[in-house]
Amino acid sequence: MKILVCISTVPDTTTKITFTDNNTQFNTQDVQFILNPYDEIALARAVELAENQQGTVTVLHVGDANADATLRKALAIGAGDAVRINAQPTDAYFVASQIAAYAQDKGFDMILTGRESIDYNGTKVAAMLGEILEIPSVAITKKITIDGNTGILEREIEGGKEVLAIPFPFVAGTAEGVADWKIPNMRGIMSARTKPLIVVEPIEVKPLNKIVKFESPAPRTSVQLIDVSQVGKLIDLLHHQAKVF
Amino acid sequence: MSVLVYIESQEGKFKKSGFEAISYAKAIATQLNTSLTAISIGNVSDDDLKSLGHYGANKVLTVNHQNLQGFVNQAYAAIIAQAAKNLDASVVVLSNSFTGKGLAPRIAVKLQAGLVDGAIGLPNVSDGKFVVKNNVFSSKAIAYVEITSPIKVLALMPNAYKVLETGGEATVENFDYQYNVNDFTSIVKEIVKASDKVSLPDAEIVVSAGRGLKGPENWGMIEELASLLGAAVACSKPVSDAHWRPHEEHVGQTGITVSPNLYIAIGISGAIQHIAGISSSKIIVVINSDANAPFFKVADYGIVGDAFEVVPQLIAAVKALKS
Numbered sequence: 001m002k003i004l005v006c007i008s009t010v011p012d013t014t015t016k017i018t019f020t021d022n023n024t025q026f027n028t029q030d031v032q033f034i035l036n037p038y039d040e041i042a043l044a045r046a047v048e049l050a051e052n053q054q055g056t057v058t059v060l061h062v063g064d065a066n067a068d069a070t071l072r073k074a075l076a077i078g079a080g081d082a083v084r085i086n087a088q089p090t091d092a093y094f095v096a097s098q099i100a101a102y103a104q105d106k107g108f109d110m111i112l113t114g115r116e117s118i119d120y121n122g123t124k125v126a127a128m129l130g131e132i133l134e135i136p137s138v139a140i141t142k143k144i145t146i147d148g149n150t151g152i153l154e155r156e157i158e159g160g161k162e163v164l165a166i167p168f169p170f171v172a173g174t175a176e177g178v179a180d181w182k183i184p185n186m187r188g189i190m191s192a193r194t195k196p197l198i199v200v201e202p203i204e205v206k207p208l209n210k211i212v213k214f215e216s217p218a219p220r221t222s223v224q225l226i227d228v229s230q231v232g233k234l235i236d237l238l239h240h241q242a243k244v245f
Numbered sequence: 246m247s248v249l250v251y252i253e254s255q256e257g258k259f260k261k262s263g264f265e266a267i268s269y270a271k272a273i274a275t276q277l278n279t280s281l282t283a284i285s286i287g288n289v290s291d292d293d294l295k296s297l298g299h300y301g302a303n304k305v306l307t308v309n310h311q312n313l314q315g316f317v318n319q320a321y322a323a324i325i326a327q328a329a330k331n332l333d334a335s336v337v338v339l340s341n342s343f344t345g346k347g348l349a350p351r352i353a354v355k356l357q358a359g360l361v362d363g364a365i366g367l368p369n370v371s372d373g374k375f376v377v378k379n380n381v382f383s384s385k386a387i388a389y390v391e392i393t394s395p396i397k398v399l400a401l402m403p404n405a406y407k408v409l410e411t412g413g414e415a416t417v418e419n420f421d422y423q424y425n426v427n428d429f430t431s432i433v434k435e436i437v438k439a440s441d442k443v444s445l446p447d448a449e450i451v452v453s454a455g456r457g458l459k460g461p462e463n464w465g466m467i468e469e470l471a472s473l474l475g476a477a478v479a480c481s482k483p484v485s486d487a488h489w490r491p492h493e494e495h496v497g498q499t500g501i502t503v504s505p506n507l508y509i510a511i512g513i514s515g516a517i518q519h520i521a522g523i524s525s526s527k528i529i530v531v532i533n534s535d536a537n538a539p540f541f542k543v544a545d546y547g548i549v550g551d552a553f554e555v556v557p558q559l560i561a562a563v564k565a566l567k568s
């Protein structure tokens with residue numbers, strides 16, 4: 001079984017988000033980039049599945065050499081080899097097109113992504129990749145097990161879940177619950193140094209979207225505190241002032 | 246040129262997010278001075294299909310086939326994209342629900358269209374430009390996205406647009422789509438419903454609790470308050486990690502994003518990763534015993550107090566209001 005895991009790097013979750021160039025560019029100065037948390041659980045599940053099924057795990061990133069350390073971390077967690085497509089990602093469609101161009105003829109049985117990257121919060125790459133490769137996709141996957149050449153996947157739906165049987169190959173975007181985060185051990189870190197990391201040049205993709213401006217959300221007017229001895233007043237305010245019920 | 250909107254249904258009934266989508270799509274059709282067509286997939290009654298006219302649809306396309314009872318995103322995307330092509334639609338609208346999230350990117354690729362997911366607010370269409378806003382960086386910023394392709398796909402954030410009945414009549418037509426067997430390789434084996442609870446992503450009111458509640462045995466009062474308010478129940482990540490509550494209830498950066506009219510946070514500290522999932526709520530109420538809890542900084546109303554004293558009084562006050 002051949003698994004491809006797509007990983008992105010995102011600003012550390014506690015980053016203060018600011019912009020430059022007249023609010024048109026994300027200010028990356030002093031920002032620490034980390035492996036997207038959802039991609040980390042996708043990788044963790046891929047490594048578990050590959051161990052059980054004698055499979056291989058390849059990790060792939062679309063981006064510049066700054067992410068090589070993150071790719072080495074993924075190798076330390078258990079991927080066998082790494083691929084970096086050497087391009088500055090512009091949007092999800094660009095990323096999905098690059099991944100598809102690489103994966104097209106490699107015979108992966110399963111391609112895992114995170115459900116979303118926590119920077120531009122898309123939940124787009126997995127489904128776009130499925131469409132470009134003309135294979136099934138599940139955008140938000142809560143559980144993955146394998147039965148022969150079929151994946152048994154749980155998909156999140158409003159007010160419940162759906163269980164799907166999907167033949168190889170398919171794309172799944174993983175959410176919490178798919179696996180626990182894995183911390184690389186010393187042996188993993190040592191062996192990651194010698195595992196292959198190849199760099200591939202990108203294909204040309206015509207952009208369909210362009211971010212013209214960023215804005216910070218309006219700050220909330222400061223909190224109105226209600227004394228603990230007058231709890232009923234809160235319900236009164238919510239009913240008459242805020243009119244939420 | 247026209248606008249096409251996909252209206253999601255579940256068990257034969259249109260979903261609230263679908264009515265939001267059609268109201269939003271109608272406003273866009275009006276902006277662009279064009280007609281609105283709605284498409285429904287699955288088994289929905291004729292009366293319900295016709296009723297979409299009240300929300301501004303001029304025409305309703307319906308597709309019903311035994312293989313389409315369950316949601317198969319490949320097939321659904323193919324149908325919607327095909328309808329868009331037949332109608333020469335320039336804008337395709339759907340809800341950014343769990344289903345919409347799986348569907349919109351596939352439709353966009355099929356139509357070579359730019360996609361804005363989680364759209365908030367109507368597009369700005371001036372000087373030949375088409376710009377739509379969405380939340381980025383876990384709601385820490387808003388992006389203005391210009392779609393530069395001829396066809397645009399917009400997935401509307403749930404609870405971000407008010408349902409509006411404009412009145413009107415629609416004609417209902419069956420839509421013939423080209424059946425492609427390759428679109429049906431995924432098989433829905435089972436649907437597990439979390440009983441009759443209010444669904445969290447759709448909920449207008451959310452009552453959420455954190456580690457301040459001490460243990461799973463104390464959620465009775467949270468559920469009681471939620472049920473009195475017709476609210477969904479949510480929790481912080483450590484609460485679901487400890488299996489006090491199911492993972493489906495966990496909100497935040499690594500959980501579900503909600504944007505209800507009212508979010509009540511009880512015994513939750515307000516960590517940045519939690520706020521990321523709830524900050525687009527319209528009104529935020531925080532109940533916490535620690536006056537310095539960071540959550541108060543983003544709250545509209547707050548009570549500094551012990552949840553075990555405050556929540557029963559809230560329940561009593563809601564009951565009193567209702568009677």
Ligand SMILES: Cc1cc2nc3c(=O)[nH]c(=O)nc-3n(C[C@H](O)[C@H](O)[C@H](O)COP(=O)(O)OP(=O)(O)OC[C@H]3O[C@@H](n4cnc5c(N)ncnc54)[C@H](O)[C@@H]3O)c2cc1C
Binds near residue numbers: 482516532
């Ligand atoms: C990569 C990453 C992703 C994360 N994603 C998420 C996420 O999606 N969602 C999420 O929630 N967290 C997430 N977290 C965890 C987050 O950082 C916090 O640890 C978590 O939100 C804290 O949960 P809590 O507020 O319930 O618990 P605590 O931080 O322990 O806070 C409990 C609160 O209860 C109050 N309290 C105690 N007793 C009472 C009482 N009797 N009455 C009233 N109040 C009381 C306390 O004053 C305190 O403020 C993430 C963390 C990381 C690193």
Ligand SMILES: Nc1ncnc2c1ncn2[C@@H]1O[C@H](COP(=O)(O)O)[C@@H](O)[C@H]1O
Binds near residue numbers: 007
């Ligand atoms: N630059 C990238 N390189 C590789 N994979 C990516 C990249 N950006 C996003 N992805 C993958 O796509 C998933 C969803 O991203 P998005 O649709 O942008 O929210 C992420 O969790 C990653 O698995």
